[in-house]
Structures are given as structure tokens and as C-alpha cells.
Amino acid sequence: MSSQTQERWSVEIAGMPHFDQAMDRIYAWFEGEIIDRPPVRFSAHNAFVEQQKGHLAGMNAEERKALWFDVEYQLDMFERSIEGRVWHGETFPVFSPNLGPDVYAAFYAGDLIFGEVTSWIAPALKDWDDMDALRLDMDNVYFRKIDELTMQALERCPGKYLVGYTDLHPGLDCCVGWRGPQQFCLDMYDSPENVHRLADLAISGFETVYDHYDDILKAHGQLSVNWMGIPTFGRMHVPSCDFSSLISPAMFEEFGLPILQREVKTMTHNIFHIDGKGVARHRDAILSVPEVHAIQWVQGMGHDLPIMQWVPLIKEIQARAPIIIDLNKAELDDFMEAMEPEGVFLWIATESEEEELELLDRIAKW
Amino acid sequence: MEELLDGLYTAVLNGDASGAVENVTAALNAGAAPEAILQESMIPAMMEVGRLFELGEAFVPEMLIAARAMQSGLQILRPHLIAADVEPVGKVVLGTVSGDMHDIGKNLVGMMLEGAGYATVDLGVNVSPQAFVDAVEKEGDVDLVCMSALLTTTMPQMRATIDAFKHAEIYDDVKIMVGGAPVTPEFAEAIGAHGSADDAGQAVKVAQRLTGLAA
Ligand code: B12
Numbered sequence: 001m002s003s004q005t006q007e008r009w010s011v012e013i014a015g016m017p018h019f020d021q022a023m024d025r026i027y028a029w030f031e032g033e034i035i036d037r038p039p040v041r042f043s044a045h046n047a048f049v050e051q052q053k054g055h056l057a058g059m060n061a062e063e064r065k066a067l068w069f070d071v072e073y074q075l076d077m078f079e080r081s082i083e084g085r086v087w088h089g090e091t092f093p094v095f096s097p098n099l100g101p102d103v104y105a106a107f108y109a110g111d112l113i114f115g116e117v118t119s120w121i122a123p124a125l126k127d128w129d130d131m132d133a134l135r136l137d138m139d140n141v142y143f144r145k146i147d148e149l150t151m152q153a154l155e156r157c158p159g160k161y162l163v164g165y166t167d168l169h170p171g172l173d174c175c176v177g178w179r180g181p182q183q184f185c186l187d188m189y190d191s192p193e194n195v196h197r198l199a200d201l202a203i204s205g206f207e208t209v210y211d212h213y214d215d216i217l218k219a220h221g222q223l224s225v226n227w228m229g230i231p232t233f234g235r236m237h238v239p240s241c242d243f244s245s246l247i248s249p250a251m252f253e254e255f256g257l258p259i260l261q262r263e264v265k266t267m268t269h270n271i272f273h274i275d276g277k278g279v280a281r282h283r284d285a286i287l288s289v290p291e292v293h294a295i296q297w298v299q300g301m302g303h304d305l306p307i308m309q310w311v312p313l314i315k316e317i318q319a320r321a322p323i324i325i326d327l328n329k330a331e332l333d334d335f336m337e338a339m340e341p342e343g344v345f346l347w348i349a350t351e352s353e354e355e356e357l358e359l360l361d362r363i364a365k366w
Numbered sequence: 367m368e369e370l371l372d373g374l375y376t377a378v379l380n381g382d383a384s385g386a387v388e389n390v391t392a393a394l395n396a397g398a399a400p401e402a403i404l405q406e407s408m409i410p411a412m413m414e415v416g417r418l419f420e421l422g423e424a425f426v427p428e429m430l431i432a433a434r435a436m437q438s439g440l441q442i443l444r445p446h447l448i449a450a451d452v453e454p455v456g457k458v459v460l461g462t463v464s465g466d467m468h469d470i471g472k473n474l475v476g477m478m479l480e481g482a483g484y485a486t487v488d489l490g491v492n493v494s495p496q497a498f499v500d501a502v503e504k505e506g507d508v509d510l511v512c513m514s515a516l517l518t519t520t521m522p523q524m525r526a527t528i529d530a531f532k533h534a535e536i537y538d539d540v541k542i543m544v545g546g547a548p549v550t551p552e553f554a555e556a557i558g559a560h561g562s563a564d565d566a567g568q569a570v571k572v573a574q575r576l577t578g579l580a581a
Contacts, residue, residue: 120467182470185427186434189381246426246470281422301518301548303564 006233006268011223012159016087025090026230029322030269030293032343037364040089040346041229042356049081056116064114068099069145071152082161088356090345095157096164096227097149099142104168105177105202106142107209108134123180128194134178136205138212150213154220164225165213169240170206171259175199176243184243188251199259207266210237224269228296230324230345234268239292245278252282257289264291271324276300280313287320294345296324307331311338318343329359341366367396371407378411378439381431386439400446404483408443412436412481416567426470429566433477440480454485456577459501460512461489463523468516471546471566475512478566479573484510495523495530502531508540509577512569513559515546524549525557532558541576545569 010020025039056064067073075095082093099112100119106112110124125131137143146166153163169177175198176184187195214224214235223231228238239260244252264270271294274280286292295317299310307327317323318339326347327335346363350356370393377385386408393403415432418424424432458479462472469491476486487508489501502508511531515521524544531537537558544559554562561576563569574580 182430182473185430185470188427189431248425248428251425251427302550302553 008233009221011162011221013087013093013162014160015085016092022090022092023231023233026232029343029345030232032322034341037360037366038341038344038346040091040348040360040363042089042091042348042350042359044085044356045349045351046081049077052077053116061114064116065112068114068119071145071148074098074149075152075156079156079160086353088353089360090230092225092229092231093161094164094225094227094229094231095153095161096225097146097153097166098227099146099166101167101169101173102177103142103146103166104170104206104209105174107138107140107205108136108174108178108201110177112142121177123178123183125178125198128191131194131198131201134201136208138209150216154216154222162225162231163217163220163222164227164229164231165210165217167227168206168209168237170203170209171239171263172199172202172241172243172256174202178202181243181246185246188247188255192254195255199255203259203262206263210235210266228271228273230269230271232269235266236269236271237264237267238271238273238296239263240273240275241279241282242275244282245276249282249285253285256282257285260286260292261289264289267291269293271296274298276304277313283317287317292321294322294324296326298326308334308338311335315339329355332359332362336363336366367393367398370396370398371403374403374407374439375411375414378408378432378435379414381428381435383431383435383438386435387442390439390442394442394446400443400450401452403443404447404452408436408439409481409483412478413567413570416478416481416565416570420565420567426474429474429477433474433481436477436481455483455579456485456509456573457505457507458484458486458510458512458573459489459498459505459508460486460514461493461498461501462491462514462516463520463527464492464494465523466515466517466520467491468514468546471516472512472514474566475514475545475569478570479512482570482574484573495527498527499530499534499536502536502540503534510573511540511542512573513542513544515544515549518548521546521548521553524559528558543569543572543576 013019025035028035029039078095102121105121110121112119112121157163179187223233224236225231226238241256244256270292272286272292273296275298297314322343324345329348348359370389374386374389377389390403415424415429419429460472460476462469476488480486487505489497513524513527515524541560543561544554545563549562551562561572563572
């Protein structure tokens with residue numbers, strides 16, 4: 001992959017003296033190789049963040065939106081959440097400007113409704129006749145807010161954290177944002193030609209939007225990174241299609257796959273986010289795209305826990321692409337016992353620094 | 367006649383709404399008993415869709431168009447069922463719990479239950495415990511209450527609703543079934559629900575058991 005010959009640079013981050021080694025482990029992982037141990041990302045329990053969530057719970061929608069839009073507040077909160085932390089493994093402090101997963105759809109049309117930790121969109125396209133009015137608007141409130149968050153963060157980040165680009169979903173999930181999921185399911189039967197046109201419209205603005213952020217970040221010496229926290233020196237992206245959990249493989253191949261192929265085209269590192277077994281149903285189609293370089297597997301809740309039931313599926317994917325696994329630390333030993341480490345990137349929730357160091361030791365022996 | 371009922375079965379199964387309307391109309395014109403049209407053709411078609419969904423051979427769009435075809439057919443059939451005094455097999459109140467806006471799964475469960483001959487009262491999404499209690503009290507003859515939750519953060523509302531039923535002293539008058547992706551049988555039991563199901567096809571079977579229609 002040409003990514004190995006990419007120009008590299010170092011970024012100074014307090015609490016992360018091993019930035020370069022961490023990047024080496026990530027690049028090795030993309031190649032299915034291991035330097036000294038598989039990469040590991042920790043998500044530390046953070047009492048401060050929990051407390052802030054509680055704070056939003058008592059608010060009405062307008063008050064919540066005001067906080068989501070408050071650039072100072074967002075950056076203060078983020079900076080307080082990482083204050084004094086030492087970053088172990090391949091855990092990078094990243095501020096990704098965030099207005100929720102539907103922000104890309106909202107760049108065209110639709111109002112975002114803000115919850116406590118995420119947001120969703122009110123479907124804006126009621127009538128197919130209005131499709132022609134749907135247009136990428138780089139001057140709309142959401143776009144301007146993301147720009148503002150990005151620029152402020154870039155001013156404040158040096159020496160402390162990386163700045164990423166916002167979560168972009170330009171595929172069928174964007175169409176779902178405009179039509180609503182149930183209606184969009186019906187559309188697939190009632191109006192397949194309009195579904196194709198809509199998907200085409202959704203993806204058409206993606207490169208422009210991506211380039212806009214990539215240019216800003218690179219001009220500031222940043223890497224390419226988003227909420228997933230896995231930076232690269234090229235163009236990294238996290239394609240996904242949560243809606244695909246509702247449809248058949250044949251429908252995904254007809255409507256989802258052509259969009260995915262366009263979405264990943266200009267990227268050097270694509271990590272497809274497979275959210276649960278419903279999306280995993282389409283793994284053959286997803287992995288048929290050569291530019292899908294890696295997979296993130298996310299198991300669901302309830303019956304879908306714990307991780308060990310997914311080992312056969314994980315092995316199957318591992319044989320074809322590097323894979324990120326999010327697991328509970330109590331499951332780690334069994335998991336390492338059952339799996340080979342090649343191509344595995346572990347995400348583990350932790351309570352303390354000591355625990356992170358102990359886990360790294362254990363994983364180094366895998 | 368056989369042919370018309372087969373045609374209706376196929377139309378519902380394939381989600382062909384106009385085909386369903388045509389076949390119901392033709393079957394009625396040919397003198398078929400409204401109850402036979404429902405029981406021998408439409409309900410089996412919905413049960414088959416549920417079975418295919420359980421097997422992973424049909425997906426949400428297929429369920430939705432089948433249910434829509436069923437509804438279209440039922441609109442023609444309903445006045446005839448009423449005229450012929452065909453009673454629903456039971457009455458169900460259903461809704462998505464407080465704080466939760468996910469309703470595709472709940473809608474499918476509702477459609478399947480209707481397909482199985484139940485009368486349903488759909489309270490929609492974001493239904494508070496009190497609104498569930500009020501609906502049961504207002505309807506009077508409710509056999510089954512169905513609650514749906516898709517978020518781990520709204521699952522506790524199921525317990526809160528059951529507690530509200532106990533408080534209002536109507537808990538013993540109805541059966542309560544819960545579901546939604548994060549809901550497990552263990553959770554259902556722990557909160558005092560009488561049953562749970564993983565998908566809309568199973569939901570019908572559990573409903574039939576809870577309402578005494580099946581063992
Ligand atoms: C579509 C969807 C939405 C749509 C919902 C639209 C609608 N009208 O329903 C929108 C975009 C609005 C939405 C919003 C949110 N969502 Co959402 N959503 C989904 C998605 C992609 C599919 C859910 C679905 O419809 N499945 C299809 C149906 C058929 O399946 P089902 O609901 O499980 O129902 C079946 C069974 O469970 C059962 N069943 C269901 N109800 C009942 C009831 C009874 C009585 C019985 C017996 C059986 C039963 O039978 C059904 C049919 O077989 C899932 C991810 C996924 N792949 O599941 C996330 C998901 C449920 N959402 C999630 C989240 C976090 C949210 C949001 C908070 C944020 C966000 N931006 O996504 C908001 C919350 C809004 C709110 N307050 O409710 C998370 C939940 C995580 C968790 N466990 O808590 C999920 C799992 C995605 C994820 N991986 O993060 N979402």
C-alpha cells in the first residue's frame with residue numbers, strides 16, 4: 001500500500017512521549033503485522049464526563065442545542081476531560097468537532113434534534129419532487145458551526161491534543177436522515193430509481209466536504225483522524241451503513257455497495273464500522289471493495305454480549321482484513337486464548353492508569 | 367375460490383397491495399366467508415412473512431410491504447368482518463416506552479399481531495407509564511400490553527411502567543410482553559413482565575400463549 005511510503009511527521013502531545021512508536025504500531029496493524037504487540041486503545045472511565053451528561057439530562061431541547069453550539073463550552077469540557085492524563089498504548093487525545101452522526105445530511109437539509117450525548121435529524125424530504133432542491137450548503141448553520149469548532153480547536157490544541165474532522169455519513173444513512181428509516185425501507189420497493197438518485201445526491205458532495213476539512217487540518221500540521229481516534233498521515237475515513245442492518249444482502253448490493261465504492265475511493269485508510277450482526281450480514285460485499293482496508297466490529301447489547309460468541313465471525317474477518325475489537329477487560333484472557341493476535345486492534349474500557357499498564361503487559365505476551 | 371385465496375396469500379406475502387385488494391374484492395364477490403378470507407389466506411401469509419424474517423430470509427422492507435398489503439386488504443374486508451360478527455381474538459395495547467423514539471420494531475410487532483387476528487391500540491412512541499395505564503383503563507377489555515425499547519437508557523421505563531400497573535392495581539388484569547433489541551428474557555422476568563420475544567414472528571407465538579390461544 002502506498003500509505004507506507006507516505007510522508008510522516010511527529011506531533012508533540014503532553015503525556016504521550018511515544019507518539020512515533022504508537023504510529024508505527026498503527027501502520028503495522030494496517031498491514032496485518034505486529035511490531036511488539038497489537039495496538040490497544042483505552043477508553044478511561046471519566047467521572048467528570050459522566051457528571052456533564054447528567055447536566056444535560058435536565059434541559060429542554062433548545063437549551064441542549066445551545067450547549068452543543070457553544071464552542072467555548074465544548075472545548076473547555078473536552079480539555080477538562082483530558083487534563084493531566086497520560087496516554088498509554090495507541091490512545092490519542094483527539095478533539096473531533098461533533099454535532100452528531102446526521103450532520104452530513106444536515107449540511108444539505110433537515111434540522112438536528114439534540115439529545116444528551118448524540119443527536120438525530122428530522123426527515124426533510126417528504127416528497128420526491130423536492131429532491132432537486134436538496135443541495136450541499138457549505139454556508140449552513142451546521143457547516144459553519146463545525147468550521148468554528150475546528151478553527152477554535154486548532155488554536156487551542158498545540159502540545160495537548162489532535163484535532164480531527166467531524167463524523168461524516170454520506171451513504172445510505174444520509175438518505176435515511178432525509179427520508180426516515182421506515183419510509184426509506186418502503187422506498188426501496190416503491191421507488192428504486194429515486195433511491196438511486198438520492199444516494200447519488202448524498203455521495204456527490206462528500207469529496208468536497210472531506211477535502212475542506214482535510215485541507216484545514218493538514219495546513220495546521222495535523223494528521224487525518226476522526227472520532228475513532230486512529231490517526232494516519234494520509235486520508236483516513238470510517239465508512240459505515242447502519243441502515244443496512246434492516247435490509248437484505250441483495251438490496252445492500254444494489255443500493256449500498258455502489259455508494260461505498262465511491263465513498264472510499266480517494267482515501268488511503270478506510271476502516272469500515274460494522275455496527276452489529278445485522279450489518280455483518282453484508283461483510284462479503286463490504287470486503288469485496290479493495291479500498292476497505294480494515295473493519296471495526298461492534299457487538300450489540302442484550303443477547304449480543306459477551307464477545308466470545310463472535311469469535312468465529314471475528315476470525316473470519318481477521319483472515320481478510322485487520323479488525324478492531326471492543327471488549328470488556330474481564331473477557332481479555334479468554335479472547336487472547338481463542339485468537340491469534342495478527343491484525344487485531346483492541347479497545348478496552350479502563351478505570352486507572354495502573355490497569356492500562358498491566359493490560360499492555362499482558363497483551364505484549366499474546 | 368381456492369385460487370382467489372391462494373392469490374391473496376401470495377399478494378400479501380409479496381407485499382402487493384393492489385393485488386391484495388383485488389383478491390379480497392374478488393373473493394368477497396365470489397361469496398367467500400370474510401372469516402375464511404382472513405383465517406385461511408391473510409393470516410397464514412403474515413405468519414409466513416414472520417417465519418421468513420425469523421430465518422433471515424426476509425428483512426424489514428419485506429415485512430413492511432407485506433404488512434401494508436395486509437392493511438390494504440383489511441380495509442376492504444373489515445366492514446364485512448364486522449357485519450359477520452367476527453370478533454378479534456384479543457385486544458392489545460402497544461407502545462414504545464418513555465424517552466424512546468424507535469418504532470419500526472414495535473410497528474412490525476403490531477402489524478403481525480393484527481395479522482394474527484388481534485385488535486391493536488397503538489399508543490405510538492415515547493409513551494409514559496401513566497399513558498399506558500390510562501389506555502388500559504380506558505379500553506377496558508385489554509388482554510395484552512406490549513412495550514418496546516431499543517435503548518439501554520430507556521429499558522428501565524419498562525420496569526417503571528410495570529410498577530405503575532401494580533400501583534394502579536391493573537397488573538393482574540393483563541399480560542405484559544416486552545421486546546426490543548437489548549431486551550433479554552432474564553430482564554423481562556426480573557421486571558415482572560410475563561413474556562418477551564426476539565422478533566415479530568415469535569412475538570405472535572408468545573402473545574398466543576399469554577392470551578391462552580396456544581399452549
Ligand atoms: C433506525 C434507528 C434509529 C431511528 C429510529 C426511527 C424509528 N422511527 O424507529 C432514529 C434515527 C430516529 C434513531 C435515533 C436514535 N438512536 Co437508533 N437506531 C436505529 C437502528 C439503525 C435500527 C433500529 C430498528 O428499527 N431495527 C429494526 C427493527 C425491526 O428491529 P427491532 O427494533 O429490534 O425490533 C424487532 C425486535 O427487537 C422485536 N421487538 C421490538 N419491539 C418489541 C416489542 C415487543 C413487545 C416484542 C415482543 C418484540 C419487540 O421485534 C421486532 C421485529 O422483529 C439501530 C441499530 C440497529 N441496527 O439495530 C439504532 C440504535 C437502536 N439506536 C441507537 C441510538 C443510540 C440512537 C440515538 C440515541 C442516537 C442516534 N443518533 O442514533 C437516537 C435516540 C432517539 C430516541 N430518543 O429514541 C443505538 C442504541 C444503543 C443502545 N443499546 O442503547 C442503536 C443500537 C445504534 C447503535 N449501535 O448505537 N435510531
